[in-house]
Amino acid sequence: MENRPLEYDYTVAKMFMFMAIVLGIVGMTIGVVLALELAFPGVNTILGSGVAEFTNFSRLRPLHTDAVAYGFTLSGIWATWYYVGQRVLKVSLKESSFLMAVAKLHFWLYVLVVAAVVVSLFAGITTSKEYAEFEWPIDIAVVVVWVLWGVSIFGLIGIRREKALYISVWYYIATFLGVAMLYLFNNMEVPTYFVSGGIGAWYHSVSMYAGTNDALVQWWFGHNAVAFVFTVPIIAMIYYFLPKESGQAVYSYKLSLLAFWGLMFVYLWAGGHHLLYSTVPDWMQTMGSIFSVILILPSWGSAINMLLTMKGEWQQVANSPLIKFMVLASTFYMFSTLEGPIQAIKSVNAIAHFTDWIVGHVHDGVLGWVAFMVIAALYHMAPRVFKREIYSKSLMNAQFWIQTLGVVLYFSSMWIAGITQGMMWRAHDEFGNLAYSFIDTVTVLHPYYTIRAVGGLLYLVGMFMWAYNMYKTATAGRAVEEAELKNASPMGA
Numbered sequence: 184m185e186n187r188p189l190e191y192d193y194t195v196a197k198m199f200m201f202m203a204i205v206l207g208i209v210g211m212t213i214g215v216v217l218a219l220e221l222a223f224p225g226v227n228t229i230l231g232s233g234v235a236e237f238t239n240f241s242r243l244r245p246l247h248t249d250a251v252a253y254g255f256t257l258s259g260i261w262a263t264w265y266y267v268g269q270r271v272l273k274v275s276l277k278e279s280s281f282l283m284a285v286a287k288l289h290f291w292l293y294v295l296v297v298a299a300v301v302v303s304l305f306a307g308i309t310t311s312k313e314y315a316e317f318e319w320p321i322d323i324a325v326v327v328v329w330v331l332w333g334v335s336i337f338g339l340i341g342i343r344r345e346k347a348l349y350i351s352v353w354y355y356i357a358t359f360l361g362v363a364m365l366y367l368f369n370n371m372e373v374p375t376y377f378v379s380g381g382i383g384a385w386y387h388s389v390s391m392y393a394g395t396n397d398a399l400v401q402w403w404f405g406h407n408a409v410a411f412v413f414t415v416p417i418i419a420m421i422y423y424f425l426p427k428e429s430g431q432a433v434y435s436y437k438l439s440l441l442a443f444w445g446l447m448f449v450y451l452w453a454g455g456h457h458l459l460y461s462t463v464p465d466w467m468q469t470m471g472s473i474f475s476v477i478l479i480l481p482s483w484g485s486a487i488n489m490l491l492t493m494k495g496e497w498q499q500v501a502n503s504p505l506i507k508f509m510v511l512a513s514t515f516y517m518f519s520t521l522e523g524p525i526q527a528i529k530s531v532n533a534i535a536h537f538t539d540w541i542v543g544h545v546h547d548g549v550l551g552w553v554a555f556m557v558i559a560a561l562y563h564m565a566p567r568v569f570k571r572e573i574y575s576k577s578l579m580n581a582q583f584w585i586q587t588l589g590v591v592l593y594f595s596s597m598w599i600a601g602i603t604q605g606m607m608w609r610a611h612d613e614f615g616n617l618a619y620s621f622i623d624t625v626t627v628l629h630p631y632y633t634i635r636a637v638g639g640l641l642y643l644v645g646m647f648m649w650a651y652n653m654y655k656t657a658t659a660g661r662a663v664e665e666a667e668l669k670n671a672s673p674m675g676a
């Protein structure tokens with residue numbers, strides 16, 4: 184048994200792959216609609232006022248952020264977990280009917296939660312906290328979904344054959360623990376139905392925190408949602424898939440551990456940078472700024488480790504579209520983790536806060552790093568789970584260039600828009616009167632908003648190319664056995 188190659192079970196991995204593709208397309212289509220609404224207000228009224236109510240900016244914005252973060256990204260994380268977990272722990276889900284049932288329940292309950300979120304957000308039911316919009320009944324279901332994932336992680340670890348826990352598993356565990364803690368604390372809420380003796384909707388609630396405390400907890404959560412959804416699990420992926428795809432050993436395993444603990448210690452203190460110049464105590468704001476700048480070290484520690492993994496093998500970047508996705512992802516990770524700390528410096532934040540420069544920062548991170556890495560990971564998995572070759576490498580290559588152009592248009596237009604906006608808001612004459620009214624900035628921003636919409640559209644086109652290529656791979660790719668694929672494994676997984 185020990186010497187025979189294990190037969191892994193990818194049923195649940197495939198189900199989450201499907202969800203990642205569908206929710207990626209849905210979430211980014213909504214993103215493009217939002218971008219169009221900002222460039223051409225009223226565009227959603229074309230289809231009539233009945234549609235307009237459900238497609239106005241405020242209704243769609245949380246649907247976009249939740250669909251891409253908790254839909255596309257989380258599904259990608261889980262698809263990779265149900266693939267990577269078995270392989271690095273050298274245990275198959277086939278060996279435990281209990282863990283297999285947990286994994287399936289995890290998936291189906293998640294689908295129910297997604298449906299509940301879509302219906303409630305379209306209906307305008309929200310707690311109004313960014314990234315934590317779900318009302319308490321959905322929160323409870325989210326906790327159950329999360330616990331099921333935890334059972335899967337620790338269950339597989341419990342029956343593993345491989346004694347050492349590969350670094351990716353550390354990052355998946357940290358994601359599980361980090362999100363559990365943040366989600367529970369930030370969503371402490373009191374259902375108003377019971378407090379007010381049955382008045383109001385049964386699902387409505389108010390936060391247990393008030394005023395400044397509420398803001399502090401919310402941004403401790405918000406910032407670390409970035410850490411534990413957009414960073415830590417994505418690093419888990421790249422530490423597995425880059426060495427696998429390139430056949431190179433991770434450049435420094437020690438550095439990966441050092442960066443891991445660095446991220447864990449520093450990230451949790453940096454959330455104050457979202458509340459600079461607010462009513463939060465000044466020392467907390469300064470602490471947020473300082474920890475943000477320190478965060479460059481562990482972030483770059485991981486990014487440099489990824490890039491150096493390609494040492495001596497740079498020709499692969501030219502030859503393989505999949506390596507291109509991963510190398511550019513690491514580069515964008517470096518980029519956004521330099522940009523973020525700069526924006527966290529108080530005097531810079533005075534110009535950047537509330538402007539489109541922040542939106543630019545968000546999207547060079549999420550499009551260039553998170554989405555590229557999810558796309559790359561699922562492309563690597565496809566031939567191994569479907570036992571078929573990638574349908575079209577040239578389509579993959581074209582997708583890479585179209586999406587790269589999309590990201591560049593997105594963030595460069597938002598940089599110019601944001602800095603212009605920030606400067607115009609502050610400009611004043613010698614008597615201290617503001618030089619511009621708000622509408623002046625709106626007029627100036629119009630071309631940049633249009634460019635962003637075009638960039639977003641290109642990225643979305645790439646998502647459709649990805650979906651098509653994955654579908655064709657699963658159904659019409661040339662049959663191939665795993666042993667035939669380039670699969671050199673420097674870590675024996």
Ligand code: HEM
Binds near residue numbers: 413479532
């Ligand atoms: C060293 C790492 C990072 C630091 C210090 C940092 C810092 C910042 C700062 C200062 C803001 C603006 C706060 C404001 O004035 O409103 C911000 C916003 C944001 N960043 Fe980062 N960032 C980092 C990395 C990243 C990465 C890698 C991503 C995504 C992949 C990301 C996603 C976001 C998001 C989503 C927001 C917007 C939050 C909101 O207002 O809704 N950040 N970040």
Ligand code: HEM
Binds near residue numbers: 252550553
């Ligand atoms: C086709 C691609 C995309 C387009 C066109 C797009 C467009 C937009 C637009 C127009 C906004 C609202 C900005 C505002 O309020 O001023 C937004 C916000 C946001 N998007 Fe996207 N988006 C895309 C992909 C993504 C992806 C893949 C993610 C994450 C994985 C993401 C995460 C976010 C976040 C976190 C915000 C809130 C930013 C903030 O509050 O500062 N987006 N997006």
